[in-house]
Structure formats: structure tokens, C-alpha cells
Amino acid sequence: MQQGDRVPEAFEVESQRTARRAGGEPLGQALLVRMRQFGVARLGGQVEHRARAQAAVEVLVQQHLRRAQEECTRELSGTARVRGGRTALHGSNLGLLRLEIEPRRDAASARWSRPRTSTILCAPMKSPIRVRFAPSPTGKLHVGGARTALFNWAYARGRGGQFLLRIEDTDPERSTKEFETAILEGLRWLGIDWDEGPDVGGPHAPYHQRLRIERHREYATRLHVLGRSYRCFCSRERLDELSKAQEAAKQRLAYDGLCRRLPQAESDRRAADEPFVTRFAVPEGETRFFDHVRGECVFQNAEVEDWVMVRSDGNPTYNFVVVCDDIDMxxxxxxxGEEHLVNTPKQVLLYKAFEAKVPEFGHLPLMLGTDKKKLSKRTGDTALQDYRDKGYPKAAIVNFLCLQGWAIDGERVVFSVDELVQRFDIKDVQKAGAIFDLDKFVWLAGEYIRHEPLETLAANCAPFVLQAGLMSVADIDARREWWLSIVAAERERLRTYADLVGRMQYLFAPDVDLAWDAAGEAAARKHENRVATLSGFQAWLAERAKAGYDPVKVRDEAKQWVAAQGWKIPQLFQPLRLALSGQMGGPDVFDMIGWLGVERSLARIADAARRLL
RNA sequence: GGCCCCAUCGUCUAGCCCGGCCUAGGACACAAGGUUUUCAUCCUUGCGACAGGGGUUCGAAUCCCCUUGGGGUCACCA
Structure with missing residues (x-):
């Protein structure tokens, strides 16, 4: 698992939730659970909340036992029960937990293990989990990137770890401050916060990769001194020819290592007046690493080329700096994302060259377009901003993004961010890529809208109505009741906040020659006596409204009146709906009359009667 | 093409690691019906998958192998 060659000294910590997400309840001292039984593994974990301690520890132990089993199948087999978990958490810094390990059969020897008990020592510690999201400000925040950020964040928040943000702006050609700002803003909008980052600082500042260049050079020098890298003087031309020849010979495309064989003296001499790049000298053998999504991964080093570590202009490349920064941080x-899977052996080799601890990885499945290829602009919107601008509720976006590659339990679809944080585990993410299912996204957005408190929904819709120029802030304030009743009536038809604009546009249109949609007009025209019913109703309403207009009362009376006329309900209502809104569907027509006012409604009915002849 | 990854309803997925509770569960979409002044919501029902082939096993969606299919990646970009 961990390089496949040793059992780690202590496992990374898992915890229930961070203090900040504990819903205002008082928290106990953060505790580390350290187990030293089984002769082979120590299991670590962090528990925070007293009331939850028992359950938390139990979960931890189960999880870690499971991992320990994978780690050393022969030595360890068993499930643990935790007793007396509370004793560990009486506000003291130290505590003891007792474990009972049930007997279990070892598959290899077919022998049963002895039932055992074990004691765990608990001590406070800083959570060691540190994850990061490292976007490159060369474009808007991609939804795939947003999901990656979300998963990292949820993983950290769910177990008391730290989440940091680092801007990978080492490509001066394409990086812009605007994109950087937009990315930060987008993440924050989603509800993601970071413990360390470009704007909030932190103990490992700076968090702009570009500003860490001196540090990168130190690392590069160190590697050079170690003899793990070498200068390469090969010209572009030679490299081009090389790959052309390799392609023709159907060989793999890779640097052939010519300069690796250069004597040191010659390399030093030529370095004085010739341009060169620095390549990493990939050793022989194979490279293994642990991936939480895919399990153990193995790459043959022979397949990894001597990649360029430092460019001829002295700037290090991505695969190099990312490791330097991750070590430092x-x-x-x-x-x-999974597209980084093939970079991983290069990076792991670097960690080893620096004798640094190799992190654990997790390569998330790609988000695919309808063409089953990596989601690109060709097959739909890819930027988080696009969905935000279209008025998708952000909770729906978060929820939906998580659904691409992860499921809370297979039954539930709608869940909150809190639940995500509580339940998310990297090991549960799917290996296969997920096609971006827009239909489901739209449905989910509607689901959130339908459950939002009315005031909130109205506030969320308002910017779109404002932007469309339908109303001003002053209008909304002045006609608050009116505005809210419209939102309330339309909500079940909304899938995005922006949908409201189209739904209520008719209210602001002129009363003559209102735009009609084809389906609505067809529905109205299929009634032979449409003009008669409309005109009849117009007269009735004009008369009736003299006593004041109350939608509830008028609705009842109108229905009775329609029945008394011997008409069928749709004969009046379909043309009437068209007359008022120009649309086929919509809220109750008497509500519409209320919103429009009797005066304007009568005008529209008269106009429709004329147009429907 | 080399290397790597992946494979359950049309789509998102549960189950797979630790084989029997799976005549494979949920959701979206689709279809039918009900409620409704329409649209929508809501409710009910239906349609619909373990890629194929070999093993291992009393038993395989679950473990192994092969085939097929799809994807990723092969920059002095990140």
C-alpha cells in the first residue's frame, strides 16, 4: 500500500467533524487515538465531540482496522468493538480506550486467531490531514475543478484536516489575475473556505506558485547535487527528429537519454555558453503508490521518460514545482482529476529522490460530455460561472457535482453540504467517468427551488428580474406582496432562478398585441365559441369587479357563472389564459387578473377577442 | 500506436473490497394513469442493466484470466 514496502508508523488521522461545523455545541478536546497492538500497526484517529466520541471512535477503529488488514493481511484479521469510549474523553488530554478483537480465521493458515483485548492511548494532536486544491488561473473555474475542490474540502472538513488553496500561476502566458479572482470567488460562492491560501495567507506562504520560484530552484539544485538530474543540450531539431523517427518506427515517444551519458566535465563546460534544460534522471525499477480510488498502482520506470524538470529559461515545470510545493506545504x-494519473509516477519518483514522505493519492473519475469524452465546451457549459449565471441554486450545484462520481448511499439524491462533509470518503468515489447528466441537474435545481423558503427564493430570483429590466429594487420594495405572491405561484414551474424572468414577462408587456406562444394560441383556437365566451366573461368581470376584486371570491363565482352559461370550463379558461398571459400554462387565471389589475385584464381580454376572430 | 485507467438500466448510481440475503435497489429521463381551469407540482404504475467468453466455487454482478468496447496520456501547459 504505502510503497508496498513498509507499514507506516502511524496512520493518518480520521475524525468526525471539525469544531467549526459542530453546530454550536461545545466541543471536547481534540484527541488522537493511537493504537499499538497487533504488533504491526498503530492506528490513529481524532475525535472531537464528547457526545459523539463513542460512535466516532468505533467508526475510526473499524476503518483503520480495515486498512490495516489490507496492509498486512497475514498478521492481522479481525473486527474491533470499542468499549468504554467515554473514558477517553473526560476533558483530559489523555485517555484510554479498550478494544476487543473478535477471533477470526486467517485465510492462509486456516487458523483462528485468539480473541484479544487491547488498549488505546489517546493524546491530543494537531490533525495531520492536509489537502489542497491547486487551480491554474488560465480560465474560468471548470465544473470538474469545482468538484475536485469540493471533494478535497469535504475530506478535510470531515476529519478535522486542513484545506489549502494554491494558485498554480507558473504559466505567465496564460495566467491572469482576473481568472484567479474569479476562481477564488467561485469557490467561496460554493461555500468552500480554506485554511491557507493566497488571500488568507498561512504558515507556508506564499500560495502563489510563481512567488515560490526561489524555493523551487533550491530544490532543483539539491537534486542536481544529488546527481538525480542532468543537463540536456539537445536542440529542438534533434528532439523533433527523434520523435519523428520514433513515430515512424512505432516506438514509444520519449527522450532517448543522450545527454544523460554526458561526462560531468563536458556538461559543466557546455553549460557556460549553451542553452540547456534539466531533466530528471528516472531510475530503473518500478514505481508504486497508493490511490484511494483505484488501490495500488504500479508503473514501470522504463515507461517514464526523463522528463524536463527545468526549462531552458530556468523556470521549473509543473511536475517539479507541484511536488516541491506539496512537500513544503x-x-x-x-x-x-484522473488526467493526472500518468503524472503520478514522475512525481512519486521526485518525492523519493528528496526522501520526502509520499502523499496518498486519489484520482477522481473524469466528468464526461455527452460524447463520453472529457467535458469540454463543445458539449455544454463547463464553467461554474455559466451555471451560476443561469440561476442554478448553488446548493443544487454542489449536490449535483457530488453526485458525479459519488453517492451518499445509493438511495438518497438530495443532501446538504453538512451531510456531504459528514459522509464523504474518498474511497467511495466511483472509478469510471461520469457523463454530465444535464436533465438530472435541471430536475435537482427545481427540487431545491421548490423547497426554498419563499423569501429566500424571491431574493435569489430578484437579481435576474432586475437584470432583465423588468423591475427595479424600488419596485420590488414597493410591491412586495405582489412580488412575493407571483414568486410563490410560479415556483413549481421554475428550474432556475432565471426562469422567473420568462414566466413573469407578460406582466410588463403592453396590453395590446401581447406576444402569444403557438401552443397557447392553438389551445384557445380549438374552441368554436372562443370569442363569445371571452366577450361574455369580459362583460361579467367588468360588472362584477365594481364590487371590488378578490381572486378567491371571484373564482368561485366565475365557476358558477360559467356553469350557468352551460359552458365547459376549458372553453373559457384556455382563451382567457391566452388573453392574459399569452402562454399555454401558468398559475391560476384569477391570480393573474389580480396581479395585472382588472383594468388591464379587461383590455387584454378585449384585444384577444379581436385577435381570435 | 506505446503506456495507463475503466466497464451494473438511455443517464447518475447502490451492491463488488469481505461470493449466497440480488427473481440486481434508488434517482433522472421516458410511457401510462390519477389530482388540477391549463402548464407545472404531487401520487401510482410501467419500461429498463450486471459488455462477451472462459475459469475458480456447491454457489459469482461480486474473485481470476482473455476478448471487446470506451476513456486518459504521451509539451521546455498545468
């Missing part, structure tokens, strides 16, 4: 878990 003490990153313990690297969760990122």
Missing part, C-alpha cells in the same frame, strides 16, 4: 493527500 506538508500535503498528505492529493486528490485530483
Amino acid at each position: 506538508e500535503i498528505t493527500h492529493v486528490f485530483r
